[in-house]
Amino acid sequence: MNIPKDLKYTKDHEWVRIEGDAAYVGITDFAQGELGDIVYIEIETQGESIDSGEIFGTVEAVKTVSDLFMPLSGEVLEVNPKLESEPEIVNSDPYGDGWMIKISLSNPAELDELMDSEAYESSVS
Amino acid sequence: MEVKNLVLEDIHLAMGAKMMPFAGYNMPVRYSSDKEEHLAVRENVGIFDVSHMGEFYVKGKEALDLIQYVTSNDASKLFPGKIQYSCLPNENGGIVDDLLVYKISDEEYMLVVNASNIEKDWNWINQHNRFDAALENKSDDISLFALQGPNAIKVLQPLTDVDLASMEYYTFQEGNIADICSDAIISATGYTGAGGFEIYVENKYASAVWQKIFETGKEYELKPIGLGARDTLRLEKGFCLYGNDITDKTSPLEAGLGWITKFSKEFINSGSLKAQKEDGVKRKLVGFIMIDKGIPRAHYDITDDSGKRIGEVTSGTMSPCMNVGIGLGYVPVDLAKPDTKIFISVRGKQLEANVVKLPIYKG
Numbered sequence: 001m002n003i004p005k006d007l008k009y010t011k012d013h014e015w016v017r018i019e020g021d022a023a024y025v026g027i028t029d030f031a032q033g034e035l036g037d038i039v040y041i042e043i044e045t046q047g048e049s050i051d052s053g054e055i056f057g058t059v060e061a062v063k064t065v066s067d068l069f070m071p072l073s074g075e076v077l078e079v080n081p082k083l084e085s086e087p088e089i090v091n092s093d094p095y096g097d098g099w100m101i102k103i104s105l106s107n108p109a110e111l112d113e114l115m116d117s118e119a120y121e122s123s124v125s
Numbered sequence: 126m127e128v129k130n131l132v133l134e135d136i137h138l139a140m141g142a143k144m145m146p147f148a149g150y151n152m153p154v155r156y157s158s159d160k161e162e163h164l165a166v167r168e169n170v171g172i173f174d175v176s177h178m179g180e181f182y183v184k185g186k187e188a189l190d191l192i193q194y195v196t197s198n199d200a201s202k203l204f205p206g207k208i209q210y211s212c213l214p215n216e217n218g219g220i221v222d223d224l225l226v227y228k229i230s231d232e233e234y235m236l237v238v239n240a241s242n243i244e245k246d247w248n249w250i251n252q253h254n255r256f257d258a259a260l261e262n263k264s265d266d267i268s269l270f271a272l273q274g275p276n277a278i279k280v281l282q283p284l285t286d287v288d289l290a291s292m293e294y295y296t297f298q299e300g301n302i303a304d305i306c307s308d309a310i311i312s313a314t315g316y317t318g319a320g321g322f323e324i325y326v327e328n329k330y331a332s333a334v335w336q337k338i339f340e341t342g343k344e345y346e347l348k349p350i351g352l353g354a355r356d357t358l359r360l361e362k363g364f365c366l367y368g369n370d371i372t373d374k375t376s377p378l379e380a381g382l383g384w385i386t387k388f389s390k391e392f393i394n395s396g397s398l399k400a401q402k403e404d405g406v407k408r409k410l411v412g413f414i415m416i417d418k419g420i421p422r423a424h425y426d427i428t429d430d431s432g433k434r435i436g437e438v439t440s441g442t443m444s445p446c447m448n449v450g451i452g453l454g455y456v457p458v459d460l461a462k463p464d465t466k467i468f469i470s471v472r473g474k475q476l477e478a479n480v481v482k483l484p485i486y487k488g
Contacts, residue, residue: 036353037160039443040420042472058472060420062159062443063353091158 001124002029004095008111009120010071015095016114025071026099027059027090030124035061038090041083043068043101049075052110059090063103068100072110078102129478129481131176132268132331148240148351149332150177155351159319163445166319167488170274171350172338175323176331179264181247184233187256192226192234195253197377197398199387201363203228208295208314209484211385212377213249219373220380222246223365225314227297235310237269240368253386253393269329272338273350273358277321280342287311289322299316303337306330316355318362318484357442361453363412363483369423370410370439370453378402379455380410381483381485409461412485415450419469424469427454435460438469444486451485 007015013031017024032038043057050056050070057068057079080099082089090098105111115123131137137144137439142153147267153174156162165171183191192200202259207228213221213322222242238246243264243425251260272281278289287300290310297312302324339347356366361450365371367378377386378401388399415421421441426434440453452469460467463482 036155037158039160040418042419060443062163062357062445063154063423065420 002095003117003121005117007095007117008114009080009117010069010114011123012069014069014071016071018111020107023072023074023103023105024099024102025103026094027068028120030092032091032094035059037062038087041087041090041100043074043079043083046079047076049106052098070103071114072103073106074103075106076101076103100103129173132328132398133174135337136332137174137226137349142279142349142351145353148177150240152177153349153351155353156349156470159353159357160445162281162348162350163357165348165448166274166317166350166354166358168275169350169420170272170276170280170321170345171354172342173271173350173355174335175271176268178194178269178294179238179240179243179246180239180267180325181236181250182233182261183236183258184261185256185258186232188232188234188258191235191250191254191256191258191486193390194256194392195250196224196226197382197387197392198226198385200226200228201387201390205230206296206298208297208312212371212382214377214398215373216394217373218376218394218397220367220371220375221249221373223367223371227310227312231400236399241368246400252479266328267325270335270338271321272315272316272324273315273317274319274322276345279320280337280338280347281311281351284337285311302326302330302334305333305337309334316364317358319358320484344419347408357445358482360440360442360453361444361486363485365410366440375410375455376406379408406458408455409458410439410453411461411477411480412453412483412487413451413467413480414447415469415476415478419471419474419476420450420470421452421454421469421478427456428468428470428475429460430466430468432475432483437469446486446488456480
């Protein structure tokens with residue numbers, strides 16, 4: 001299972017990559033593997049400020065529907081435009097092309113509550 | 126409830142299966158990808174281990190009388206080697222289960238029931254057995270493989286003396302699988318609409334048969350298929366799933382199963398079902414295709430164009446063959462005609478869908 005060392009993780013199987021005062025968010029390799037073929041991603045929260053733990057979108061696999069949770073409080077600045085026509089890139093490249101949203105951080109202190117790669121790895125093994 | 130393992134549990138794990146408890150069994154849900162597995166069956170060939178299904182044998186002078194009383198279809202039309210799709214009506218207008226009835230001889234039948242209902246069906250049929258008929262539950266002794274897809278015949282024919290090409294849909298023969306066993310039941314049935322065969326063998330032969338099929342299947346790139354693809358395959362063809370589309374509260378007539386509800390004989394609740402047929406049903410199970418982008422799921426509301434709730438989705442998915450959301454659900458009869466616009470309530474939005482004639486996927 002691929003768990004990059006330079007990312008932070010949540011118990012909801014999302015990853016966070018900090019870039020300056022913003023962060024990219026996606027779902028982990030473990031999550032995409034559990035979901036199976038991802039066929040639809042609905043994120044309609046661009047421009048909204050959302051608290052950590054609240055829902056920012058939905059991911060649908062062939063068999064299941066799962067909510068996507070904000071890993072950190074902030075504003076949804078950008079939604080990956082590729083997800084609309086190619087949701088399967090979340091399966092093939094969950095940490096790269098399959099990123100989901102870019103957010104601003106309204107409370108950077110929350111970063112301390114995220115897991116590092118080792119803690120995440122032990123949580124899923 | 127204790128979760129049982131299939132005889133082939135270790136083989137499935139070695140083939141990369143993700144296993145999940147379903148109907149009391151650890152079942153392979155997916156080996157590689159739901160979509161890939163789905164398309165393999167539609168276009169080529171795949172094999173499912175569906176040994177969780179239940180098998181009851183009914184034997185005796187009045188075996189047929191018992192079957193006629195508990196099932197809705199007319200089993201007197203069967204001849205040895207013929208199979209019939211049927212259901213067990215309950216006394217309140219609903220369905221205990223749907224099943225296949227295999228006629229082996231005048232005094233011997235096999236009933237194949239859903240895994241989730243084995244105990245319920247067993248008790249139900251026994252409770253109504255006031256006939257000279259003996260029941261035997263062989264569910265724990267029999268493994269069942271469904272070899273499905275247009276190339277299924279090419280994979281199976283080298284392994285058996287049964288002439289598969291001459292077998293008509295919904296017939297079966299007893300025959301050999303290689304030199305492993307001589308008494309397999311080879312049945313021209315399936316739950317995919319892709320053609321193919323179902324093979325019943327005693328558990329002691331299951332591993333050898335599975336492996337032998339993969340030996341001849343190699344040339345055709347035979348893939349193991351999980352329950353995930355089984356569900357999307359059957360839904361594209363509009364086949365009912367017990368627990369979703371038909372339940373103890375849905376009438377066979379509402380579910381579009383009038384063709385297996387024969388009033389040429391008496392059976393449990395036949396009087397009130399006949400009255401329902403004469404009066405006309407108020408709601409019907411329909412297939413639909415999404416026009417707006419979105420995926421219907423079981424229990425989502427169906428609404429009319431004014432937003433009024435008119436029914437409920439019973440099964441829904443993204444169709445791997447059509448790449449669009451599809452589903453089954455109950456709607457009032459006046460909205461059940463093909464090409465009627467209905468709306469599916471998805472996370473608070475009313476998404477447009479079109480009622481279609483079954484099968485949903487015509488390919």
